[in-house]
Amino acid sequence: MAKGERVYVALGSNVGDRAAHLASARNRLATLPGTRVVATSRVEETAPIGPVPQGAFLNQMVLLETTLEPRALLGHLHAIESERGRERQAGVRWGPRTLDLDIVRYGDRSVREPDLTIPHPELPHRDFWLREMAELDAASEPARG
Numbered sequence: 001m002a003k004g005e006r007v008y009v010a011l012g013s014n015v016g017d018r019a020a021h022l023a024s025a026r027n028r029l030a031t032l033p034g035t036r037v038v039a040t041s042r043v044e045e046t047a048p049i050g051p052v053p054q055g056a057f058l059n060q061m062v063l064l065e066t067t068l069e070p071r072a073l074l075g076h077l078h079a080i081e082s083e084r085g086r087e088r089q090a091g092v093r094w095g096p097r098t099l100d101l102d103i104v105r106y107g108d109r110s111v112r113e114p115d116l117t118i119p120h121p122e123l124p125h126r127d128f129w130l131r132e133m134a135e136l137d138a139a140s141e142p143a144r145g
């Protein structure tokens with residue numbers, strides 16, 4: 001595989017077998033064309049964000065290296081969500097979901113499109129994402145010696 005961009009993808013689930021949804025997503029991400037999983041953060045439970053009453057989330061961050069363009073990667077992420085029973089409802093934001101996959105960072109790129117913003121606009125407001133990214137950075141640095 002040609003060397004690709006380093007991409008941080010956030011995984012979240014708060015409906016059904018949350019751990020199984022995350023495990024399935026990790027496995028599917030590893031099968032995407034031109035993509036390899038570099039590192040995964042630990043899984044952590046967080047309180048839901050937003051006005052809709054719902055259960056706690058399991059969250060995890062995955063560091064990928066991919067040759068997929070951001071729009072193509074987003075299409076694959078939405079397909080993986082659908083495979084796990086995610087139904088997107090128009091006008092419902094931050095509601096309960098079987099699986100939520102977000103592109104948090106895509107190399108040094110900035111994307112501003114109606115349904116795709118990179119870096120993810122919520123990144124500064126989600127301490128758990130920042131912790132998970134730091135964990136991935138530490139795990140993926142080459143040994144020095």
